[in-house]
Each structure stands twice: as structure tokens, then as C-alpha cells.
Amino acid sequence: MSYLSELRAVVGPRPLFSVGASSVVQDETGRVLLQRRGDDGLWGLPGGGLEPGETFEEAARRELNEETGLDTPLAFWQALSGAHLYHRYPNGDQVYFVGGLCRGRLSAASLEHAVPDDDGETLALGWFGLNGLPTISANVNKQTLSLLRAEVGLPPLPLEPSPLPPVGEHMRELRALVGPRPLFAPGANVLLRDGEGRVLLVRQAHNGLWALPGGSMELGETFEQVARRELKEEAGVRVDELRPLRLYIGPQYRFTYPHGDVVDNVSQLFEAQFLGGELKLQAGEVTEAAWFAPADLPPEHGLSGPLIRANLSDWA
Known part of the structure; x- marks a missing residue:
């Protein structure tokens, strides 16, 4: 059972921090690798939650391999945090992402050798140009892709509105x-x-x-x-x-x-x-x-x- 699943078994769907890593992988033309997610059918970056003892780079590479069957060195790029990174999953679980973005490269042809997981988490994989993105899941993915778009002079993706964070310790x-x-x-x-x-x-x-x-x-x-x-x-x-x-x-x-x-x-x-x-x-x-x-x-x-x-x- 994963770190977050163990917490969910005790605290239910209440908001939690989801400390996770995203694999920002581009091909030789600058297209970005996206996966179609099994939970909401929308597209996002390969990635997932950290387990205790992992770094962002280690978790990003593990998730990339688990979700796509592909592997490449990944280097820490930057961290994301904030109220706009709230997300409510289809099952009702609520999180505030604290994300570590890790970048790497793969050739476009490498996708031919991809082996998506068989547990339903990855429905499809594809390369997408930053000016021709599909419908993106969750603000954490939208903000990450907006950072890439800014590098080539494209406007940011609009974010979904987020509720006010809960007050307390x-x-x-x-x-x-x-x-x-x-x-x-x-x-x-x-x-x-x-x-x-x-x-x-x-x-x-x-x-x-x-x-x-x-x-x-x-x-x-x-x-x-x-x-x-x-x-x-x-x-x-x-x-x-x-x-x-x-x-x-x-x-x-x-x-x-x-x-x-x-x-x-x-x-x-x-x-x-x-x-x-x-x-x-x-x-x-x-x-x-x-x-x-x-x-x-x-x-x-x-x-x-x-x-x-x-x-x-x-x-x-």
C-alpha cells in the first residue's frame, strides 16, 4: 500500500498534501509526452506520489517506467506549490499538490517500445506539440505545461478555479x-x-x-x-x-x-x-x-x- 493510500485509510477524503513528481519528457522536436489517465479520461504528465525516502528525481523516473515502460535520466527542474494546485479526484479524495518537476529527453521513435501499465492507470500515450495540446487533467499539469509553453512564447493554459484552503494547523x-x-x-x-x-x-x-x-x-x-x-x-x-x-x-x-x-x-x-x-x-x-x-x-x-x-x- 502506498504512502497516500495508508493515510486515506485513516483520514478519508479530507484534503491532504500530495507530494509528487512529474516527468516532463520531450522529444527532439519539443513535443511533450502525455498519458491519458484512467481516472478521468483526460491527459496529463506521467507522475505520481513519492514514497518515504525517495527524491523527486527517483520518484519521477519510477513513475515514468511504471506508467509507460520507458526509461531515461531525469533532472530536477523546479517545484510547484500553492492553492491553485488543489485537486479533487473522481472518487472524492482531495489534495493540494506539492510537485517536483523533472525533465528529460526521449526520441520520438521510443514511443513505439512503450508498454503502458495494465492496471488501467494509463489508457494511452502520445507526443503532443505545445500549441496543440489535448484536454488536460488537473491544474498541476496545466501549470507545468504553461511553463513549457512560456519557453516558446505561447500563452498559459487557463486554470480551473480552486476553493479557499481550509483554515487550521x-x-x-x-x-x-x-x-x-x-x-x-x-x-x-x-x-x-x-x-x-x-x-x-x-x-x-x-x-x-x-x-x-x-x-x-x-x-x-x-x-x-x-x-x-x-x-x-x-x-x-x-x-x-x-x-x-x-x-x-x-x-x-x-x-x-x-x-x-x-x-x-x-x-x-x-x-x-x-x-x-x-x-x-x-x-x-x-x-x-x-x-x-x-x-x-x-x-x-x-x-x-x-x-x-x-x-x-x-x-x-
Whole structure:
């Protein structure tokens, strides 16, 4: 049983994050490989949900092989998130996609050797020009194809309207239903730098360790919205520009909280410039804040988990 199926058995059709990967494969003329889906009969990119321990590239290549019988190296391109990526499946299950797009190439002739799955998930496969697309399923596919269309000067595809995201603390509410089991936790951290090139760290109340300002995504948020919200909540800071640096995903970024909850982080790291002003720390969550130069960072055992250690190691 897949990660998402296990959750569905407990929580039913309520909205969940679907952390997944899409295979954006083009041929030598720029046509894109699409599959006709078995659930709604419409067309989309090969892809599917991640299993714990997978990267976007690994999941995209696995799904491409499972759904088409084809294989090619795939490289991470970019991530998608946001309220417009809401989707309701024909069976009533609701998701907010957090997608990793991975690109690759195949020759047009390779489709002759495709072997679509026999479980009804793939009804047909085909190459399509970006100016002659069939009816596309789900906003996540439409946005992905719009990114490709923009590269050749074509307008974006219109998106289906999405409902307002639910209000609440998604992870806390989900934990009450599923317990401490590993959960994908999309989110963001921020390297906030001052005029001297130092970075802001905050000491977390729950473990006494140092971390970058950041946290988990709520349903419907983008990675950038998470970063801005967490900066404001934890340190009372607003910034003009957030520059994405790197997305961290994989088994090495799993984190276990002191109370036993386990998360597999899917985290976008941003960089921002501190514009001055007084820091206002979040009571009950943050006990202290300080600026650190690269050579003066806290020791590894004083940092909150493998994700923060990797963020700061890459920066330093």
C-alpha cells in the first residue's frame, strides 16, 4: 500500500498534501509526452506520489517506467506549490499538490517500445506539440505545461478555479488522527543575512537547539508564503525579496521530534536581506535569537536536526 493510500485509510477524503513528481519528457522536436489517465479520461504528465525516502528525481523516473515502460535520466527542474494546485479526484479524495518537476529527453521513435501499465492507470500515450495540446487533467499539469509553453512564447493554459484552503494547523490536525508515523512535511527555511554577512538563528523552545527561521507549510500555501509567514511569526521580520537557493528532499533530512513524531522534510531554502529594525520573537516557540558569521556557527550538536545542519553547511 502506498504512502497516500495508508493515510486515506485513516483520514478519508479530507484534503491532504500530495507530494509528487512529474516527468516532463520531450522529444527532439519539443513535443511533450502525455498519458491519458484512467481516472478521468483526460491527459496529463506521467507522475505520481513519492514514497518515504525517495527524491523527486527517483520518484519521477519510477513513475515514468511504471506508467509507460520507458526509461531515461531525469533532472530536477523546479517545484510547484500553492492553492491553485488543489485537486479533487473522481472518487472524492482531495489534495493540494506539492510537485517536483523533472525533465528529460526521449526520441520520438521510443514511443513505439512503450508498454503502458495494465492496471488501467494509463489508457494511452502520445507526443503532443505545445500549441496543440489535448484536454488536460488537473491544474498541476496545466501549470507545468504553461511553463513549457512560456519557453516558446505561447500563452498559459487557463486554470480551473480552486476553493479557499481550509483554515487550521494541518500537521497538528493530521497527527491527531495518524499518530507519530513518518509524514511528508513541505516547508521552507530562510537564510536571513545582515549587513555584515551574518545569518540569523533562533533557539527553538521545544529542544533548545538553534535553527533558521522556518517551518511547515499549511494547505494551499506556496513555499515563499511559508517563508514569509515564518519570518514574521518567529522573528517579527518582513523582507522585500526572497531568493530561492535549493530544495532539500530525501531520507537524510528525516527528523524525529522529542515527543516521537517523525517528518520527512521537503524544504525550500531561501535567502533574504535583513532591512533593519527590532526582532520580535515568537513567545512559546523561540527563546533566543542571534546573528552568526560563517566561522562562528554553533557546533553541529547545537543545531536542530540534519536539515538545518545541511542548510548552514551549504551556506558556510
